[in-house]
Amino acid sequence: MSGPESSSLQAAVASAVATGSLLTAATLGVFHPRVALFGPVVWRGPTTRPAVALTFDDGPDPRHTARIADILEVHQARATFFCIGRQLELHGALARFLHASGHQLENHTYSHGTGLDLFRASRLQKDLRRCQDVLAQLTGSAPSYYRPAVGIRNPPVHAAARDLGLTVVTWTHSARDGVFPLTPHRAIALAGRARAGSILALHDGQLRGDSTLREQTVRHLPLLLEQLKERGFAFETLSSLLRS
Numbered sequence: 001m002s003g004p005e006s007s008s009l010q011a012a013v014a015s016a017v018a019t020g021s022l023l024t025a026a027t028l029g030v031f032h033p034r035v036a037l038f039g040p041v042v043w044r045g046p047t048t049r050p051a052v053a054l055t056f057d058d059g060p061d062p063r064h065t066a067r068i069a070d071i072l073e074v075h076q077a078r079a080t081f082f083c084i085g086r087q088l089e090l091h092g093a094l095a096r097f098l099h100a101s102g103h104q105l106e107n108h109t110y111s112h113g114t115g116l117d118l119f120r121a122s123r124l125q126k127d128l129r130r131c132q133d134v135l136a137q138l139t140g141s142a143p144s145y146y147r148p149a150v151g152i153r154n155p156p157v158h159a160a161a162r163d164l165g166l167t168v169v170t171w172t173h174s175a176r177d178g179v180f181p182l183t184p185h186r187a188i189a190l191a192g193r194a195r196a197g198s199i200l201a202l203h204d205g206q207l208r209g210d211s212t213l214r215e216q217t218v219r220h221l222p223l224l225l226e227q228l229k230e231r232g233f234a235f236e237t238l239s240s241l242l243r244s
């Protein structure tokens with residue numbers, strides 16, 4: 001995807017490379033969701049219709065996922081869940097429920113490794129394929145999209161995605177609810193930043209620590225949805241958003 005903001009970011013990366021700041025360039029390319037330094041990345045959908053894609057990472061989670069699905073149902077919203085393979089093996093019924101409810105389930109790796117997995121394409125490919133297989137068994141079809149763990153992108157990440165025919169997806173705006181609680185202020189701010197075609201990143205799972213952060217996501221998700229609705233946005237799955 002391209003656009004004025006991504007162009008200026010690409011320019012910043014190019015400038016960093018030109019001035020020899022390779023570390024700056026690599027850091028921007030690895031972490032910034034819009035920079036396609038190492039390979040193609042989808043960070044937003046077409047801007048022609050007032051629709052956004054809500055995405056939830058790190059589930060399915062027995063404490064939060066069904067509650068999030070209930071809130072989505074109240075707002076007649078369909079979302080995309082980037083699932084972790086080992087969570088799917090533990091909570092397959094939740095995954096089937098999400099799929100049957102019209103939500104989209106995609107690949108967020110099997111193990112959510114952020115160590116060596118990210119630096120060896122063959123190892124990462126094996127991990128991704130394992131998640132593909134689990135999801136295919138649960139939903140009847142293999143995923144098309146892959147969101148890397150922690151959004152990190154490097155050459156092995158893109159090589160593994162390419163080999164499996166997966167499209168790498170990041171986000172337009174993140175709730176950052178993996179680190180900070182989703183307060184009413186943050187929910188309103190996130191809704192305010194959304195534009196037509198935005199891909200919004202949240203979490204339904206919580207890999208470490210207690211569930212305080214995720215409780216806040218569940219608590220203030222309705223406010224986020226109401227604010228987005230008030231601004232005239234429809235909620236679509238990623239496939240639907242990107243197809244339009």
Ligand SMILES: [Zn+2]
Nearest residue numbers: 057058149150
């Ligand atoms: Zn994650």
